Amino acid sequence: MPADINPTAKTPEAPAGGDELIRFDKVVKRFGGNTVLDELDFSVASGKHVTLIGPSGSGKTTILRLLMTLLKPDEGSIKVGGDYLTHEEKNGTLVPAGEKHIREVRKNIGMVFQQFNLFPNMKVLRNIMEAPVTVLGLSKDEAEQRARELLDMVGLGDRCDAYPTQLSGGQQQRVAIARALAMRPQVLLLDEVTSALDPELVAGVLDVLRDIAHTTDITMLCVTHEMGFARDISDQVLMFDAGRVIESGSPEKIFTEPEHDRTREFLSAVL
Ligand SMILES: Nc1ncnc2c1ncn2[C@@H]1O[C@H](COP(=O)(O)OP(=O)(O)OP(=O)(O)O)[C@@H](O)[C@H]1O
Numbered sequence: 001m002p003a004d005i006n007p008t009a010k011t012p013e014a015p016a017g018g019d020e021l022i023r024f025d026k027v028v029k030r031f032g033g034n035t036v037l038d039e040l041d042f043s044v045a046s047g048k049h050v051t052l053i054g055p056s057g058s059g060k061t062t063i064l065r066l067l068m069t070l071l072k073p074d075e076g077s078i079k080v081g082g083d084y085l086t087h088e089e090k091n092g093t094l095v096p097a098g099e100k101h102i103r104e105v106r107k108n109i110g111m112v113f114q115q116f117n118l119f120p121n122m123k124v125l126r127n128i129m130e131a132p133v134t135v136l137g138l139s140k141d142e143a144e145q146r147a148r149e150l151l152d153m154v155g156l157g158d159r160c161d162a163y164p165t166q167l168s169g170g171q172q173q174r175v176a177i178a179r180a181l182a183m184r185p186q187v188l189l190l191d192e193v194t195s196a197l198d199p200e201l202v203a204g205v206l207d208v209l210r211d212i213a214h215t216t217d218i219t220m221l222c223v224t225h226e227m228g229f230a231r232d233i234s235d236q237v238l239m240f241d242a243g244r245v246i247e248s249g250s251p252e253k254i255f256t257e258p259e260h261d262r263t264r265e266f267l268s269a270v271l
């Protein structure tokens with residue numbers, strides 16, 4: 001077993017009301033000499049909506065990129081649904097995960113990015129069908145039916161044949177949300193998904209996300225500067241600073257009576 005993995009180590013409990021779905025255990029991430037995540041511990045219960053807030057550079061995107069396996073932790077471990085994300089058990093021993101294991105665990109996780117990242121050469125419908133067909137092995141008919149239902153849900157049922165560049169930023173972002181949901185992930189990661197949008201397009205995207213939060217049991221981990229939205233959908237808010245959670249609690253507590261000066265300073269700058 002690698003020295004940095006201790007499956008029996010005790011870490012803070014997930015909030016009550018669901019099984020633990022995500023667990024970071026003493027996760028360290030460095031870029032050169034810069035320690036971005038510093039023995040980070042936190043967990044998210046299944047079905048809960050957790051919002052990450054904190055100053056620029058505090059490591060919020062890094063957390064989401066680790067969960068997407070776009071980055072690897074230098075130390076510590078990350079579990080999703082009881083499985084290690086970057087390690088796997090072989091003959092009772094933990095070894096670094098192979099590509100196949102990582103692909104399996106990652107199937108449970110969808111991400112929506114600030115910059116949409118749609119496939120520019122594919123029409124909207126195919127953007128959504130692509131991964132369910134190639135990764136999940138759905139038939140084209142099944143994938144198309146799923147894609148059309150999701151496009152209806154995000155209010156774009158009539159834009160199946162458009163290319164991404166023919167859509168507004170808000171419409172592209174709603175396609176990106178539909179694309180993530182088409183994989184039926186257990187977890188949806190949202191990284192400042194409205195911050196690249198013109199102000200008048202923000203509300204439409206947030207409405208779609210509110211709808212998902214209120215009508216599905218999907219677990220959401222969300223980085224946002226939209227504090228009104230965070231208040232509406234979050235079960236828990238985590239305040240990050242310098243690679244650690246310095247304060248966490250209900251949105252009411254964090255937004256109205258934060259304990260830390262650092263949280264107060266941050267909120268007075270963004271609210
Ligand atoms: N690939 C990389 N190479 C080197 N340094 C990086 C890399 N990615 C992130 N960093 C550094 O890690 C730190 C945390 O970055 P991260 O993007 O996670 O912050 P953030 O909290 O998402 O900030 P923001 O609110 O501005 O998006 C920053 O100091 C950043 O410069």
Ligand SMILES: [Mg+2]
Nearest residue numbers: 060061062191
């Ligand atoms: Mg970021």
